[in-house]
Amino acid sequence: MTDRILINRRAWLAGVAVPALPGLIVVPALAQTREVLTIAAFPLMDEIARAAIPAWQAMHPDVELRILMRQYTDHHTAMTTALSTAVGLPDVMALESSFVGRFAQGGGLEDLRQPPFGIEAFRPRIVPYAYDQAIARGGAVVAMPADIGxxxxxxxxxxxxxxxxxxxxxxxxxxxxxxxxxxxxxxxxxxxxxxxxxxxxxxxxxxxxxxxxxxxxxxxxxxxxxxxxxxxxxxxxxxxxxxxxxxxxxxxxxxxxxxxxxxxxxxxxxxxxxxxxxxxxxxxxxxxxxxxxxxxxxxVPYGGTFYAIARRSAPARKRLAWRFIQLMTMDPHRQLQAFKNYDAFPALRDVQDDPFFSEPVSFLGGQRARLLWRDDALRITxxxxxxxxxxxxxxxxxxxxxxxxxxxxxxxxxxxxxxxxxxxxxx
Incomplete structure (x- = not known):
């Protein structure tokens, strides 16, 4: 929804869900690798990415996945600086929905319609409003939705x-x-x-x-x-x-x-x-x-998270960056686990027919509320x-x-x- 809501939510979550450590946390996947793929994230998104390390290792055993975590505000400030200076750019950056629009206007994010990405092929599988939120004025699609609110x-x-x-x-x-x-x-x-x-x-x-x-x-x-x-x-x-x-x-x-x-x-x-x-x-x-x-x-939507690739990030790793994004957003198992473990409501429509959506929510007195949220999400613009x-x-x-x-x-x-x-x- 609004930046005020999102920032307060992320700051509060950071205080109760993760250690209040300054700077960034580096999570190595392998001790010996030939290549490193760097993911910049903020609280909860770093945990979701960390949970995907075994799946990534199975796909790319020769590529280390390195997750850099900063607190919500610090992360987006760092990404703003990196995009403007081309210094310290990660291979993949997680972004809260409000920042996708801001960064898109600066022209610093890759147009994921272009080769080797081809995001338009995945559009029918994504909640419509989430995909539309990543479309810049000129028609470029600058980020892939991961979760919605x-x-x-x-x-x-x-x-x-x-x-x-x-x-x-x-x-x-x-x-x-x-x-x-x-x-x-x-x-x-x-x-x-x-x-x-x-x-x-x-x-x-x-x-x-x-x-x-x-x-x-x-x-x-x-x-x-x-x-x-x-x-x-x-x-x-x-x-x-x-x-x-x-x-x-x-x-x-x-x-x-x-x-x-x-x-x-x-x-x-x-x-x-x-x-x-x-x-x-x-x-x-x-x-x-x-x-x-x-x-x-x-x-109305209340936030959501996207993955993006900086236009000036390392060209040699862009294909790998796109494969990581596909793993996090197009893999039904990965999306469902993020929902079950972190309340990250899936942007992937494939997941939304899973029996989990019909299960009673104990906190809501057994109400099957996920079906309500799913149907409302499809009507949001x-x-x-x-x-x-x-x-x-x-x-x-x-x-x-x-x-x-x-x-x-x-x-x-x-x-x-x-x-x-x-x-x-x-x-």
């Missing part, structure tokens, strides 16, 4: 039961979602959501037309002073005025405590959050949660990323904060955001 509504069934609310009241429309939140708050004391910014994040990204990104279109026209943003601000403001959010940020200590203590009735996030709730955030709430599609039929997206996100976030504090009207806030972004887009 279909958006979902998670709700506490026990809290809804106490409030006399049924799930369809949360999902029929965003107005119904807020109205159900009022009843939940009045009858149980639980907040509907951690922060109304999460509502805004979904509604500004929902219902995009062809050629539209969240903040800019393909001609860099600013899109924030539009009915789509007005609606997002209106729903968020209404929920805040009714006292329905706890005013805490995702991945903060207060956010985690809200789940553990039953003070948050719902959460809007990616399907991967179920695994994080189960493993780290609130394992004691197992069996109390259920999943549903987002309110009002909204369909790609969100083109503009080079100023990060700045635009910060501007819109700030303007909504001013609206929520009563410092500006919605129309004034959006007009001010539009003016600032128009100046920035011309740079």
């Amino acid at each position: 279909p958006g979902t509504l998670l709700y506490r069934q026990d809290i809804l039961d106490r409030a006399g609310v049924v799930a369809k009241e949360l999902t029929r429309s965003w107005d119904d979602y807020v109205a159900a939140g009022e009843r939940i708050k009045a009858r149980t004391g639980a907040y509907l959501i951690a922060n109304v910014q999460e509502i805004k994040d979904i509604l500004i990204a929902d219902g995009l037309r062809p050629g539209e990104g969240v903040y800019f279109d393909t001609d860099s026209r600013v899109l924030v002073n539009t009915p789509r943003f007005e609606r997002a601000f209106e729903v968020a403001l209404r929920a805040r005025r009714k006292g329905l959010d706890a005013k805490v940020q995702a991945w903060s200590n207060d956010w985690g405590a809200g789940f553990k203590q039953g003070r948050l009735a719902t959460e809007l996030s990616g399907a991967w959050l179920v695994g994080q709730l189960h493993a780290f955030v609130a394992p004691e709430t197992k069996g109390l949660w259920r999943a549903a599609s987002l309110p009002g039929g909204s369909l 790609a969100q083109p990323v503009h080079k100023q997206n990060k700045f635009a996100e910060e501007v819109v976030q700030t303007e909504l904060d001013k609206v929520l504090r009563g410092q500006k009207t919605i129309r004034t806030a959006l007009a001010d955001a539009e003016q600032l972004l128009q100046r920035r887009a011309k740079r």
Whole structure:
């Protein structure tokens, strides 16, 4: 979804799932090799790649697989520098979805349509929106999807039961979602959501037309002073005025405590959050949660991971780099294991008919939620990323904060955001 969500998620995961070591970790595959293939990754992606070492050794016993791991922000900063200077380029780089669009515009990534890659032959096997996210303005396909994050509504069934609310009241429309939140708050004391910014994040990204990104279109026209943003601000403001959010940020200590203590009735996030709730955030709430599609039929992605090859990386190893990417993304066994072990929802459609998708999810009270996420993922459309997206996100976030504090009207806030972004887009 947004950079803010993704960075906080990766930073938090890095703190609980891997050692907090500075610099990078080198994982050698073989002591004696004739050639080395270097993979640059960040937390969790490095573990998924490490798990593939035996399969890689069987395919290429004479090629060492060397995995370089940096924390999320450090990794993407290092890749930005490497692409601009051509110094320290890995053979393969893992990228969070928001960075694929930014890097594509710089022309530093290989067009995987070209020989020896031929990514277009694999397009029918990939979730459509994930493939489309890697298409640059000129038509180049600059990265291969590995995993995706279909958006979902998670709700506490026990809290809804106490409030006399049924799930369809949360999902029929965003107005119904807020109205159900009022009843939940009045009858149980639980907040509907951690922060109304999460509502805004979904509604500004929902219902995009062809050629539209969240903040800019393909001609860099600013899109924030539009009915789509007005609606997002209106729903968020209404929920805040009714006292329905706890005013805490995702991945903060207060956010985690809200789940553990039953003070948050719902959460809007990616399907991967179920695994994080189960493993780290609130394992004691197992069996109390259920999943549903987002309110009002909204369909948005929450992140995802890609593999890319730098245009100026070592030419002699590009074929090997492509073989590694195919192993990680086109091998159904590898994709399924990454899903089972790391909650990396597969971008490969071949996997999505596996019986695992129909199995009950114990954390969700036995609900077969993976089928729901699979079907929603196939209906999501790609969100083109503009080079100023990060700045635009910060501007819109700030303007909504001013609206929520009563410092500006919605129309004034959006007009001010539009003016600032128009100046920035011309740079």
